[in-house]
Amino acid sequence: MNKNSKTSSFLNSQFDDLSSNEKFDFLEDLEDFLKQQDRAYYQHNISNISDAEYDKLKLLYDKLITNNPDIRGKSYLNSVGHKPSDKFEKVNHKVPMLSLSNIFESEGVSDFIDRVRRYLSLNSNDNLEIVSEPKIDGLSATLTYIKGNLHIGATRGDGSQGENVTQNIKTISNIPHTIEDPNVPDILEIRGEIYMKKSDFFELNERMLKEGKQTYVNPRNTASGSLRHLDVNVTKLRKLYFFAYTWGEISSGIADSHYEMLGLFKKWGFDVNPYTKINNSFEDIIASYNDLNEIRASLDYDLDGVVYKVNSIAYQDRLGFISRSPRWAIAHKFESERAITKILDIEIQVGRTGSLTPVAKLEPVNIGGVVVKNATLHNEDFIKGQNSEGGNIRDGADIRIGDQVQIIRSGDVIPKVVDVNIKDRNIDSKEFIFPENCPVCGSSAERELNEYTGKISSVRRCTGGLYCNSQILGSLEFFVSRDAMNIEGFGGKSMELFFNSGFVKEPGDIYTLQLRQSRDEIDILSLEGWGELSMNNLFQSINDRRSVSLDKFIYSLGIRHIGINNAKLVSQQLTSVENLLSTIGKISHDPDDALQAFIQNDGLGKVVISSFLSFLQNDRNICILQNILKSIRVTDIINEISEDTAISGLSLVFTGKFDSMSRSEAKEQAERMGAKVLSSISARTDILVIGEDPGSKVKKAEELGIRIIGENEWLSLLGI
Numbered sequence: 001m002n003k004n005s006k007t008s009s010f011l012n013s014q015f016d017d018l019s020s021n022e023k024f025d026f027l028e029d030l031e032d033f034l035k036q037q038d039r040a041y042y043q044h045n046i047s048n049i050s051d052a053e054y055d056k057l058k059l060l061y062d063k064l065i066t067n068n069p070d071i072r073g074k075s076y077l078n079s080v081g082h083k084p085s086d087k088f089e090k091v092n093h094k095v096p097m098l099s100l101s102n103i104f105e106s107e108g109v110s111d112f113i114d115r116v117r118r119y120l121s122l123n124s125n126d127n128l129e130i131v132s133e134p135k136i137d138g139l140s141a142t143l144t145y146i147k148g149n150l151h152i153g154a155t156r157g158d159g160s161q162g163e164n165v166t167q168n169i170k171t172i173s174n175i176p177h178t179i180e181d182p183n184v185p186d187i188l189e190i191r192g193e194i195y196m197k198k199s200d201f202f203e204l205n206e207r208m209l210k211e212g213k214q215t216y217v218n219p220r221n222t223a224s225g226s227l228r229h230l231d232v233n234v235t236k237l238r239k240l241y242f243f244a245y246t247w248g249e250i251s252s253g254i255a256d257s258h259y260e261m262l263g264l265f266k267k268w269g270f271d272v273n274p275y276t277k278i279n280n281s282f283e284d285i286i287a288s289y290n291d292l293n294e295i296r297a298s299l300d301y302d303l304d305g306v307v308y309k310v311n312s313i314a315y316q317d318r319l320g321f322i323s324r325s326p327r328w329a330i331a332h333k334f335e336s337e338r339a340i341t342k343i344l345d346i347e348i349q350v351g352r353t354g355s356l357t358p359v360a361k362l363e364p365v366n367i368g369g370v371v372v373k374n375a376t377l378h379n380e381d382f383i384k385g386q387n388s389e390g391g392n393i394r395d396g397a398d399i400r401i402g403d404q405v406q407i408i409r410s411g412d413v414i415p416k417v418v419d420v421n422i423k424d425r426n427i428d429s430k431e432f433i434f435p436e437n438c439p440v441c442g443s444s445a446e447r448e449l450n451e452y453t454g455k456i457s458s459v460r461r462c463t464g465g466l467y468c469n470s471q472i473l474g475s476l477e478f479f480v481s482r483d484a485m486n487i488e489g490f491g492g493k494s495m496e497l498f499f500n501s502g503f504v505k506e507p508g509d510i511y512t513l514q515l516r517q518s519r520d521e522i523d524i525l526s527l528e529g530w531g532e533l534s535m536n537n538l539f540q541s542i543n544d545r546r547s548v549s550l551d552k553f554i555y556s557l558g559i560r561h562i563g564i565n566n567a568k569l570v571s572q573q574l575t576s577v578e579n580l581l582s583t584i585g586k587i588s589h590d591p592d593d594a595l596q597a598f599i600q601n602d603g604l605g606k607v608v609i610s611s612f613l614s615f616l617q618n619d620r621n622i623c624i625l626q627n628i629l630k631s632i633r634v635t636d637i638i639n640e641i642s643e644d645t646a647i648s649g650l651s652l653v654f655t656g657k658f659d660s661m662s663r664s665e666a667k668e669q670a671e672r673m674g675a676k677v678l679s680s681i682s683a684r685t686d687i688l689v690i691g692e693d694p695g696s697k698v699k700k701a702e703e704l705g706i707r708i709i710g711e712n713e714w715l716s717l718l719g720i
């Protein structure tokens with residue numbers, strides 16, 4: 001019997017009419033069949049039957065086993081790994097999972113402290129406690145407990161949406177499934193790092209070697225692959241551990257300080273890193289950093305730095321976030337690992353914005369367990385031995401093919417060439433001539449003049465735009481990337497394959513792949529490495545992403561200078577895709593008017609606005625944008641204005657120095673309460689809030705008849 005008729009014979013059988021023995025045989029047959037499918041899927045990555053059929057059979061088996069406990073005993077599905085659904089469900093993080101900004105030098109630490117003190121307007125005698133804790137090199141996870149029971153475990157994902165990996169997380173031995181404390185908040189989200197011990201990693205690799213299999217690169221990637229493995233049993237085998245270090249949603253306030261909170265985590269059964277410390281001064285912090293740097297090699301887990309966090313939760317709340325990182329925390333990275341090797345060649349890579357980046361092809365060198373073959377040479381000035389101001393770096397020594405160079409590598413960052421040894425330089429070597437044409441499309445590559453700063457860019461860019469294949473491919477890869485449309489399945493070289501085969505020439509083509517495949521207009525199965533399963537998974541990922549918010553959509557277009565934050569600001573201004581389309585219409589009629597509408601948005605700089613508007617003035621871009629819109633739904637941005645505050649909807653300007661808070665804090669506070677904060681006085685300003693030494697703005701406000709209030713009145717408006 002072939003697989004399909006076997007499937008239907010199982011599904012169509014009249015189980016209840018069978019005798020006990022026949023029922024036993026039927027269940028045994030069905031179990032064998034399911035196990036066979038599991039083996040094909042796990043060991044050979046083959047699906048003999050469709051996912052839908054598999055799911056139906058599994059459901060049938062589950063139902064029969066549960067309803068007939070005396071016939072065959074326990075279900076094999078509970079004890080042995082079975083084929084799960086093809087992907088993890090998504091989880092929306094109620095409190096976003098942000099990242100940390102990095103510093104590399106101790107000056108960064110004093111800047112951080114100064115910034116925090118200034119923002120909070122602290123006096124020199126006000127104490128500021130900073131907790132230092134190891135920065136564990138693993139992957140972050142968030143664990144939601146409801147009434148003390150582990151409900152959901154999820155990965156960080158893009159920070160707003162992660163993957164539901166609850167079953168995998170439950171295999172981690174030091175993550176409690178229940179919290180035995182009657183006072184635990186009803187909703188409690190504990191966040192921290194999942195990691196693999198170095199010793200377990202080495203043992204795993206030894207085993208892989210013995211079995212003649214490919215070894216893993218580092219504990220972090222292995223931990224990440226293991227946690228996100230579709231077979232829970234694999235996760236279980238690769239022992240993983242968890243350190244708790246922060247929290248997300250909590251239904252009730254339970255502590256005043258970060259350190260106190262970590263104490264509660266410990267009491268509830270979580271591991272908190274033992275090298276966590278409270279520091280009271282810059283010197284304390286640096287000593288903690290040095291101590292950790294010294295012991296890090298002896299620890300059984302990788303650290304890549306130290307995280308500093310403001311201890312007081314009240315201060316943390318006041319400090320809030322900037323962009324995607326908290327203002328109250330920072331990561332101080334450890335010195336990167338270095339090695340010396342030889343440059344075999346210099347290749348020019350063309351990025352999605354047309355930037356020409358020189359990449360050194362190296363004699364492979366092992367840096368901290370990772371074999372490095374490529375390192376960035378940044379730009380042509382760097383190769384020449386010059387900085388962006390035209391001054392010398394490395395005493396003006398240039399870098400040539402054949403030179404011995406020093407490379408650094410830190411964490412995920414692309415390895416960099418940092419120095420060159422010219423003493424041993426081959427006398428025949430020649431200066432590297434940076435190309436003035438794009439190596440991909442041949443268009444002229446130019447260094448632009450930034451009209452606002454008056455400086456020539458250090459980056460040479462291909463002027464071919466969307467005629468340049470590298471730029472098209474780069475923008476397609478960007479479009480599907482995690483922070484953009486987040487379409488899984490185009491990783492590795494897959495997008496290149498789709499692009500080179502002509503199946504995807506622009507983003508809109510992604511959404512018609514399934515239709516074209518069903519009409520035999522394309523044959524995805526003819527692409528190397530692609531089978532039914534991977535193709536259906538890809539279609540599923542694409543279909544999962546047919547609805548997206550306006551900010552993500554704008555970000556996905558990969559417009560220069562429009563990063564995630566600016567995309568948010570632009571979309572707050574536009575609020576809907578209809579307004580985006582009408583802006584396109586307006587630009588062609590009156591570009592100045594469109595520009596003015598954007599300039600009123602205080603957060604957007606001129607470079608950003610003009611980059612955005614010039615993107616919308618290009619017909620090819622409009623065409624690309626409209627083709628995408630044929631297949632997806634873009635949801636509006638709702639600007640949340642708290643309606644019931646005394647200042648919602650008002651335009652405010654702050655000037656002078658305030659006693660109780662810094663101007664930045666006052667500004668954010670006002671924005672949170674629904675006001676718009678502008679930097680200069682105009683007829684549109686409703687209130688000018690003045691601190692000490694307010695300067696010339698007062699006179700202008702008086703002339704325009706604008707209401708002027710002092711700090712106390714401001715605080716009473718806020719209700720403080």
Ligand code: IVH
Pocket residue numbers: 097098099100133134135136137138139140193245246307326329331
């Ligand atoms: S706090 C809102 N503490 O570092 C702040 N992060 O670069 C959330 N990490 O995504 C992070 N050890 O995966 C924090 N002690 C620690 C950490 C830590 C490692 C990771 C975490 C985060 C990344 C940011």
